[in-house]
Amino acid sequence: MNFVTLHKGKLYWAIAILLICFSCGNPRETQSVQNGNVHAESDIMASIPAKHLLSYWDGFNFKAKVQAVNPDEAEQKLVDFIALFPTVPDTVVQVCVHDMLKKASVEPQNFAYFLDKFKHYLYDPNSPMRNEDYYKHTLTYLAADTTLSPDERNKYTTLLELVRKNQVGTVATDFEYLAKDGNYRSMHEGTRPYKMLVFYDPTCTHCVAIMQDLAKTPAVNNCITNGFLEIVSVSLHPDKNSWIGYQKRIPDNWVNGWDEKGRVIEDGLYNIRAYPTIFLLDEANEVLLKDAPLDVTLRYLVNLVSPKS
Numbered sequence: 123m124n125f126v127t128l129h130k131g132k133l134y135w136a137i138a139i140l141l142i143c144f145s146c147g148n149p150r151e152t153q154s155v156q157n158g159n160v161h162a163e164s165d166i167m168a169s170i171p172a173k174h175l176l177s178y179w180d181g182f183n184f185k186a187k188v189q190a191v192n193p194d195e196a197e198q199k200l201v202d203f204i205a206l207f208p209t210v211p212d213t214v215v216q217v218c219v220h221d222m223l224k225k226a227s228v229e230p231q232n233f234a235y236f237l238d239k240f241k242h243y244l245y246d247p248n249s250p251m252r253n254e255d256y257y258k259h260t261l262t263y264l265a266a267d268t269t270l271s272p273d274e275r276n277k278y279t280t281l282l283e284l285v286r287k288n289q290v291g292t293v294a295t296d297f298e299y300l301a302k303d304g305n306y307r308s309m310h311e312g313t314r315p316y317k318m319l320v321f322y323d324p325t326c327t328h329c330v331a332i333m334q335d336l337a338k339t340p341a342v343n344n345c346i347t348n349g350f351l352e353i354v355s356v357s358l359h360p361d362k363n364s365w366i367g368y369q370k371r372i373p374d375n376w377v378n379g380w381d382e383k384g385r386v387i388e389d390g391l392y393n394i395r396a397y398p399t400i401f402l403l404d405e406a407n408e409v410l411l412k413d414a415p416l417d418v419t420l421r422y423l424v425n426l427v428s429p430k431s
Contacts, residue, residue, distance in 0.1 A: 171209040175218045178203055184225045188232050200239050207256055219259040227269070237264075245285075247396030250415050254285045254393070261285060284393045294319065294407050295391045299356050299379035302369060307379065310407050312352050316345070316426065318419070319401040320355040321386065324368035326397040332416055333398060337373045341424050346375050350427045354379065358386055358394065 188196035203222070207215045219240075227233045237260065243249050244257035264270065264278040288294050296310040309319065320336075322329045333355070336342060345351035353376040357365040365380040372378040386392050392399070395413075402411040402419055410426075411419055 169210070171206070172214045175203075175206050175210055175214060176221075178206070178218065179222050179225060182225075184228050184232055187229060188235055193235070196235070197239055200236060201243065201251075204243055204251060204256070207253075212255065215256060216259045216262070219256075220263045223260065223263050227267075247413075252413065252415070254412060255290055258282060258285045284390070287391070287393050288401065288409055288412060290409050290412055292409055294401060294403055294409050296407070297381065297385050297391055298383070300382045302372075302378040307377075309354065309356075312354070313405070314349060314352040315405050316351045316410075316423065317403040317405075317407070318351060318353045318423075319403060320353060320398050321358055321392065321394055321400075322355060322398040323359050324357055324364045324371075325359060328396075329398045330371065333371070336416060336420075337376075339420060341420065343375070345423065345427055348427075351423070352377060356381055356386070358384075358397075360384055 182199070203218075210218075223233070223236065226236045240257065240260045243251045244253050244260070246252060261278050261282040265275055265282050267275065270278075294309070296308055298306050298308055301307050320333070322333065336353075342351065342353075346353065353373075355372055355376050356379045357368065358381050359365060362380060362382070369378055381387075387394060399413050400411075400416065400419055401409060401413070402423060404410055411422055414422070
């Protein structure tokens with residue numbers, strides 16, 4: 123069982139990754155698939171993990187102002203709630219988040235408190251629990267909340283559109299970059315089974331430490347050497363000289379590029395909120411992981427390439 127414990131301001135965590143797979147049938151199978159989906163959905167909702175999550179907030183007094191009663195206890199309960207998300211399909215997570223926010227809305231201060239905590243844990247780029255795919259459920263609720271003003275709903279709708287870009291399970295947006303060798307390349311180029319796309323800023327001191335950790339990880343270098351992985355690092359800083367001056371820090375076995383036209387940021391191709399931002403893609407450039415913490419990305423990658431017994 124994975125758990126998250128909050129105690130005296132320190133967060134100790136362990137997070138599991140759940141992959142949700144979707145398949146398509148041919149048109150003649152549509153009716154049987156739909157019937158099967160009804161039963162599958164019913165079975166999912168009846169599962170023990172789903173029942174636990176669906177009833178998680180039963181008995182919680184949403185009318186009592188949590189900040190006046192015991193804010194640490196309420197925050198811990200929310201953290202534990204989020205930690206259960208990987209145990210159920212995303213459809214169940216959405217139902218549970220929407221239901222919880224509806225209950226919290228009976229007290230405006232509580233509603234604002236929980237919205238802030240959802241944003242902190244799931245959308246803050248420095249949070250080890252960050253997960254835009256989970257945070258989008260908060261945004262879908264807010265974008266449809268008729269008690270909010272049209273301007274507020276529009277704000278959340280705009281943010282939701284950003285969060286939905288390059289989601290897990292979709293093909294990552296292609297763009298052209300200038301490679302170290304002077305040639306222009308498409309991000310979609312490459313034939314290796316997996317690609318790690320690393321957006322960085324050469325003036326970011328935080329990037330240096332994370333990218334050094336990545337470069338020194340034996341499992342990563344083994345994956346590159348054995349032909350499983352290609353790392354494409356792309357500088358998004360507008361100054362070419364900054365990119366050139368940083369090239370000696372990029373390992374020779376990585377692809378090193380620069381977004382010369384600035385399309386990633388200016389055209390909003392990717393939702394970049396901090397550096398480095400890392401995506402893990404498959405051979406078809408489908409997103410496997412989106413801006414996950416480095417340790418989560420590495421565990422996921424190692425699991426992918428490890429021989430299955």
